[in-house]
Amino acid sequence: MSGEAPGRRRDAARSRERLLTAASELFGERGFDRTTIRDIGRRAGVDPTLIARYFGSKTLLYIAALQAEAGEAAFADLYEDERLREVFDRADRRGPVPLLQVAVRPLDDPAAQEATRAALHTRLVEPLHERFVREGTDRPRLRAELVAAAMTGVLLGRHSGAFDELAAADPGDLIDLLRGTLLSEDQGRHPRCRAPD
Amino acid sequence: MSGEAPGRRRDAARSRERLLTAASELFGERGFDRTTIRDIGRRAGVDPTLIARYFGSKTLLYIAALQAEAGEAAFADLYEDERLREVFDRADRRGPVPLLQVAVRPLDDPAAQEATRAALHTRLVEPLHERFVREGTDRPRLRAELVAAAMTGVLLGRHSGAFDELAAADPGDLIDLLRGTLLSEDQGRHPRCRAPD
DNA sequence: AGGTGAAGTCATCGGTTGATGACATCGTCC
DNA sequence: GGACGATGTCATCAACCGATGACTTCACCT
Numbered sequence: 001m002s003g004e005a006p007g008r009r010r011d012a013a014r015s016r017e018r019l020l021t022a023a024s025e026l027f028g029e030r031g032f033d034r035t036t037i038r039d040i041g042r043r044a045g046v047d048p049t050l051i052a053r054y055f056g057s058k059t060l061l062y063i064a065a066l067q068a069e070a071g072e073a074a075f076a077d078l079y080e081d082e083r084l085r086e087v088f089d090r091a092d093r094r095g096p097v098p099l100l101q102v103a104v105r106p107l108d109d110p111a112a113q114e115a116t117r118a119a120l121h122t123r124l125v126e127p128l129h130e131r132f133v134r135e136g137t138d139r140p141r142l143r144a145e146l147v148a149a150a151m152t153g154v155l156l157g158r159h160s161g162a163f164d165e166l167a168a169a170d171p172g173d174l175i176d177l178l179r180g181t182l183l184s185e186d187q188g189r190h191p192r193c194r195a196p197d
Numbered sequence: 198m199s200g201e202a203p204g205r206r207r208d209a210a211r212s213r214e215r216l217l218t219a220a221s222e223l224f225g226e227r228g229f230d231r232t233t234i235r236d237i238g239r240r241a242g243v244d245p246t247l248i249a250r251y252f253g254s255k256t257l258l259y260i261a262a263l264q265a266e267a268g269e270a271a272f273a274d275l276y277e278d279e280r281l282r283e284v285f286d287r288a289d290r291r292g293p294v295p296l297l298q299v300a301v302r303p304l305d306d307p308a309a310q311e312a313t314r315a316a317l318h319t320r321l322v323e324p325l326h327e328r329f330v331r332e333g334t335d336r337p338r339l340r341a342e343l344v345a346a347a348m349t350g351v352l353l354g355r356h357s358g359a360f361d362e363l364a365a366a367d368p369g370d371l372i373d374l375l376r377g378t379l380l381s382e383d384q385g386r387h388p389r390c391r392a393p394d
Numbered sequence: 395a396g397g398t399g400a401a402g403t404c405a406t407c408g409g410t411t412g413a414t415g416a417c418a419t420c421g422t423c424c
Numbered sequence: 425g426g427a428c429g430a431t432g433t434c435a436t437c438a439a440c441c442g443a444t445g446a447c448t449t450c451a452c453c454t
Contacts, residue, residue: 153350166342
């Protein structure tokens with residue numbers, strides 16, 4: 001018969017998948033450096049040496065996990081209510097996602113660093129940039145990077161153990177707060193809030 | 198004679214000081230984990246094993262460096278123009294300071310984590326909190342943590358290599374941008390910018 | 395049924411880290 | 425000047441890391 005039986009004792013595709021999932025979780029929770037291939041193997045219930053076989057190295061597994069997450073795409077223009085909500089929900093469920101950690105501290109590994117930087121721009125900075133360009137906002141790229149960086153700080157701060165209330169706060173409340181300030185719709189034209197003329 | 202000659206070949210106080218300075222710099226540049234005691238010794242021009250003698254361990258040296266920086270106190274209420282400027286200047290000169298890194302990712306070492314968390318609150322969150330309380334802002338503690346976290350994202354993002362324009366931007370421009378949004382004076386009372394009635 | 399290659403296991407390598415204790419050297423004080 | 429404590433140097437340890445290659449075990453096909 002075909003090799004698709006789910007209970008197979010030996011199943012390369014399944015092992016590969018489990019490694020990828022475990023890696024994605026752990027990289028998100030602890031970051032790249034603090035995650036060991038032995039940790040990944042343990043969580044996946046798979047021998048860690050298979051990482052080398054199926055992905056080549058820890059770095060390449062990281063990049064693969066990054067690309068696998070790209071499909072789920074919980075990122076986009078943060079000014080859309082639904083997107084912003086998704087970003088918070090996802091961060092709550094999955095921990096602080098490798099993507100965000102690079103926004104805040106470079107990785108030692110050059111390949112991993114560059115792959116993450118690229119993904120961060122595609123999925124977070126670029127949508128913001130396009131919106132600012134569309135709206136004719138001043139300094140659109142700088143502003144997109146600024147908003148992305150600030151939002152990263154908030155998302156990561158919720159899981160850092162350094163901010164108690166921020167961690168406990170309801171995502172909806174946070175979104176309301178952010179929308180009134182950082183994500184204020186008319187930023188760039190009104191340096192301060194004032195009466196529209 | 199007394200033991201205060203500056204050119205002494207053996208001088209515990211001087212070695213201690215050099216270790217402390219080098220540690221402060223490196224912890225700021227690379228964070229706690231990625232800084233090795235050998236790195237610190239090399240930069241200080243002092244044998245790394247003296248760290249154990251003078252401070253007890255890498256962790257205790259980290260905590261000592263944290264407290265030594267507290268004296269310089271470039272932190273405070275971010276709504277004061279001068280303070281905000283200082284924060285940016287300092288981050289540009291010294292790199293992203295250990296304090297900020299904990300706002301974004303917990304440390305493995307529990308003692309180091311807690312010491313940093315406490316310092317972060319004292320020097321960044323608490324001044325903001327007091328201001329919000331003074332102004333009668335809604336949810337002052339949450340709001341202080343939110344602003345601190347967002348600001349941390351911006352400051353760290355400038356050195357992460359992930360945001361080109363943010364890294365290259367003039368601090369003054371950034372402050373202007375932030376003041377119009379995240380640090381908007383009347384946040385908390387006007388969820389959106391609109392005409393005052 | 396038996397062979398063959400894929401899938402999984404295991405021992406181990408070289409490198410790095412924080413820490414430790416033995417040792418050498420210098421300065422000071424009697 | 426000689427002894428003793430402070431200061432600095434060195435070799436080394438145990439733990440952990442990513443990686444590798446040899447080995448075993450299974451599934452499938454003829």
